[in-house]
Amino acid sequence: MTSSSSTASPNGGARAGGARVELDGVGVRYPNAPFPAVDGVDLTIESGTFAVLLGPSGCGKSTLLRTINRLVEPTTGTIRIDGGEIRQRDATDLRRGIGYVIQAVGLFPHYTVAQNVSVVPRLLGWERERVERRVDELLRMIRLDPARYRDRKPRELSGGEAQRVGVARALAAEPRVLLMDEPFAAVDAIVRASLQDEIARVHRELGTTIVFVTHDVDEALRLADRIVVMNAGHVVQTGSPTEVLERPADAFVRDLVGVDAETRRLALERPLIER
Amino acid sequence: MSADFIAHLGAHVVLAGAALLVAAAIGIPLAGGAVDRPLPRGVLLALAGGFRVVPSLAVLTLTIPFLGLGFAPALLALVVLALPPILVNTDVALRSVPNATLEAARGMGMTERQVGTRVRWPLALPVVAVGVRTATVEVIASATLAAFIGGGGLGDYIVSGLQTGNFPELLLGAASVAVLAILADAALGVTQRRLALSLSPTSG
Numbered sequence: 001m002t003s004s005s006s007t008a009s010p011n012g013g014a015r016a017g018g019a020r021v022e023l024d025g026v027g028v029r030y031p032n033a034p035f036p037a038v039d040g041v042d043l044t045i046e047s048g049t050f051a052v053l054l055g056p057s058g059c060g061k062s063t064l065l066r067t068i069n070r071l072v073e074p075t076t077g078t079i080r081i082d083g084g085e086i087r088q089r090d091a092t093d094l095r096r097g098i099g100y101v102i103q104a105v106g107l108f109p110h111y112t113v114a115q116n117v118s119v120v121p122r123l124l125g126w127e128r129e130r131v132e133r134r135v136d137e138l139l140r141m142i143r144l145d146p147a148r149y150r151d152r153k154p155r156e157l158s159g160g161e162a163q164r165v166g167v168a169r170a171l172a173a174e175p176r177v178l179l180m181d182e183p184f185a186a187v188d189a190i191v192r193a194s195l196q197d198e199i200a201r202v203h204r205e206l207g208t209t210i211v212f213v214t215h216d217v218d219e220a221l222r223l224a225d226r227i228v229v230m231n232a233g234h235v236v237q238t239g240s241p242t243e244v245l246e247r248p249a250d251a252f253v254r255d256l257v258g259v260d261a262e263t264r265r266l267a268l269e270r271p272l273i274e275r
Numbered sequence: 276m277s278a279d280f281i282a283h284l285g286a287h288v289v290l291a292g293a294a295l296l297v298a299a300a301i302g303i304p305l306a307g308g309a310v311d312r313p314l315p316r317g318v319l320l321a322l323a324g325g326f327r328v329v330p331s332l333a334v335l336t337l338t339i340p341f342l343g344l345g346f347a348p349a350l351l352a353l354v355v356l357a358l359p360p361i362l363v364n365t366d367v368a369l370r371s372v373p374n375a376t377l378e379a380a381r382g383m384g385m386t387e388r389q390v391g392t393r394v395r396w397p398l399a400l401p402v403v404a405v406g407v408r409t410a411t412v413e414v415i416a417s418a419t420l421a422a423f424i425g426g427g428g429l430g431d432y433i434v435s436g437l438q439t440g441n442f443p444e445l446l447l448g449a450a451s452v453a454v455l456a457i458l459a460d461a462a463l464g465v466t467q468r469r470l471a472l473s474l475s476p477t478s479g
Binding site: 069071092093094095096097100102103106107108109110119120123169170179 | 384394397
């Protein structure tokens with residue numbers, strides 16, 4: 001039941017901003033669980049790729065994502081980032097080098113926007129001046145006016161603004177890998193679309209390797225260089241959005257993308273905004 | 276105000292204050308240490324529930340064989356009384372911090388200690404404060420009973436008022452305890468609202 005797959009960056013070759021992530025026979029079995037949450041996943045995500053883990057809830061995609069920053073320790077297999085085995089590294093040290101975005105609740109409610117964004121730089125002991133500069137730079141990058149937003153608390157932000165702050169926070173220390181766990185699930189469709197444009201633009205500008213978890217097929221098609229379809233702990237197909245739409249590997253993938261496959265394929269042919 | 280009244284008021288405040296300090300110093304770390312360990316947590320909360328149903332006067336009287344009369348047994352009894360709300364609220368406070376927030380903190384590379392000191396405890400603080408506030412009112416009111424075992428305080432007026440049928444004296448004791456409890460509650464209420472407000476501004 002092992003799925004073997006390899007994804008390549010569409011631009012070919014490594015871009016400066018992203019790390020190569022390799023998963024080798026990765027399995028996760030929670031104590032007392034009848035089935036493994038993740039079972040024997042082999043997956044290579046090339047440097048700078050926007051990879052989307054797509055599947056229904058409970059398929060193991062989120063667990064798989066969390067093995068990459070060691071929030072979940074695999075029971076089998078190994079994971080390498082830029083060739084280095086992550087198990088050999090100190091977990092907190094590793095995590096400071098990997099961006100992590102979850103739904104809006106992940107912002108610290110007792111911190112201001114600036115304090116939230118600068119968590120990792122401050123953990124890394126950056127000079128105060130460098131931290132301040134970086135905060136302003138990041139807020140401008142996500143198109144929030146630093147003068148207006150720096151000192152706000154998360155409660156004073158809209159859902160979309162909070163999520164953009166979450167992205168800025170994850171990118172603060174210039175990570176070479178960015179993990180995003182259903183980051184836009186809690187916002188409405190219009191805001192979600194603009195957040196998707198935003199993250200696509202950031203990815204284009206920075207070339208960070210992104211691993212993005214979603215159960216939303218349209219979101220996956222819209223953002224991914226490579227889609228990794230998962231079901232019941234296994235990777236069932238890996239490919240470009242077009243490949244997944246045109247040649248679904250099995251009945252499961254066909255059902256997942258199938259209902260509107262033709263419309264979706266046509267939508268892909270039309271270039272997205274700025275893409 | 277007579278010197279006698281001020282002395283009694285002072286004794287009352289000292290007794291109640293000392294009991295609260297001791298209870299907070301024991302209860303908050305204890306609940307904090309147990310919150311993520313199911314077995315100790317279960318035992319602790321069961322004890323807290325048990326202490327809660329024991330009448331204050333019984334606790335006061337039960338300490339006499341061990342500590343005799345006076346300040347010490349009164350203090351012990353009041354600490355026992357103050358512990359349950361502090362334990363329970365600290366536990367609830369720490370558990371009410373969303374798991375996702377803690378995961379985000381870990382995911383960004385905070386050590387477990389940093390997750391505690393920078394995220395979990397600061398977010399729990401307003402609810403911990405509710406526990407201390409509840410305990411404060413209970414302890415100020417119950418410190419009155421300390422007079423029965425020679426613990427002093429404003430309860431002396433009530434005890435002697437009862438014994439001699441001196442209604443104004445009894446009223447003086449009862450009313451001043453009530454006023455003291457209300458004032459302490461209001462003061463802590465303000466502090467607690469400030470704490471909560473600093474976490475979740477509603478305007479701006």
